[in-house]
Amino acid sequence: MTKTPSQKTIKVWGRIFRIQKKALAYTEKALKSAQLPQLAWYDILLELDKAGDQGLRPFELEHDLLLPQYGLSRLLDRIEKKGFLQRVPCLEDGRGQRIVITDKGRDIRLKMWPIYAKAIEDIIGPNLSENDLRTLSEFLAKIDIPEE
C-alpha cells in the first residue's frame, strides 16, 4: 500500500495535464486552420531534420518521441505518402530502415514553425519572465519518470 499523494502533488499533476491538454488543442486548432499537418508530424520532421542525411531508425524516433511502435509505423506511412519523408533500406541491419526527410518535408516543417511558435508563445510566453521560466524548467526537470 502506497501513501496517497499530498494535495500539492495532486495539484501539480492536475495542472500539468490540464495545461498540456489545452496547449495541444490550441496548437492543433491553429495548425488545422492554417491547413497544415498535425503537431506529431512536426516532431517527427524536426527530429529527422536534425538527424541529417543518414536519417533515423524508427526505433530511435520511437524512443525520442515516446511513440508506440505500431503507431509510429503507420504515422510514417502517412507522412511518407505525402512525400515529406522517405524510407531507405538499412545497410547495417536488414530488418531495419532509415527514415530520411525530403526537401518537401523540410519545407513543410518550416511552414509549420511560425504557427507552432505562436501557439507556444501565446500559451507559455505571456505571464512568465525568463527568470520564471528558468526556475520552472528546473523544477520540471526534477520530475523524473520511471522508465517502464
Add this chain to the structure above:
Amino acid sequence: MTKTPSQKTIKVWGRIFRIQKKALAYTEKALKSAQLPQLAWYDILLELDKAGDQGLRPFELEHDLLLPQYGLSRLLDRIEKKGFLQRVPCLEDGRGQRIVITDKGRDIRLKMWPIYAKAIEDIIGPNLSENDLRTLSEFLAKIDIPEE
C-alpha cells in the same frame, strides 16, 4: 509575425508535454494491469461523485474536463453501458440530461484510486519537496491558456 519563443520557453513547453505523455502512459498501463478502466473514466466518475445526487449536465463535464462534445457523448455511452453512471432526463431543460454516478460507479472509482495514486506518487512524488511543489504549482498557475 510573432516573435519566436525563447529557448527557455520552448524548454518548458517540451518538458510539460514529455512529462504528461510519460505520466499518462505510465498510469494507463498500471490501470490496465489492474484490469481497471482508463484514466478518463476516473476523471468523469470523480466529477460525478463530487457533484452528488443531482449529477452534472454533459456540457458541464465537457467544460470541466476539456472534452470534445462528441467524444464525451460516446464516452458516457460506454461508461453507462458498464453500469457506472446513469443518464436521467433533465427537468429544467428538455434538450438535456443529468449524468449521475451509480453505486457501482462509486465503487470502481474507489478501486481505481490506489492505482492512480501510486502512479501520481511514483512520478511527481520522489524528487520534489512540499516546498518545491508549492513553488512549481504557483508557476504552473501562471500559464494561462487562451480560452479559444
Add this chain to the structure above:
DNA sequence: TTTATATACATGCATTTGCATTTAAATGTC
C-alpha cells in the same frame, strides 16, 4: 551449423476518435 531466442518493423481486426451533420428543444424577434 543447426536451433532457439530476441529485435525491427508491419498488419488484421476491433475500438475509438474526428468531423460534419442531424435532431430536438430553448430562446429571441417580429
Add this chain to the structure above:
DNA sequence: GACATTTAAATGCAAATGCATGTATATAAA
C-alpha cells in the same frame, strides 16, 4: 403565435489507435 437562431446532445462515416500477432533478420546457444 410564427419564424429564425441558438444551444444540448447524438450519430454516420472516415481516419486513427490499441492490441495481438506476423514476418523477417539478427544474435546467442547448443
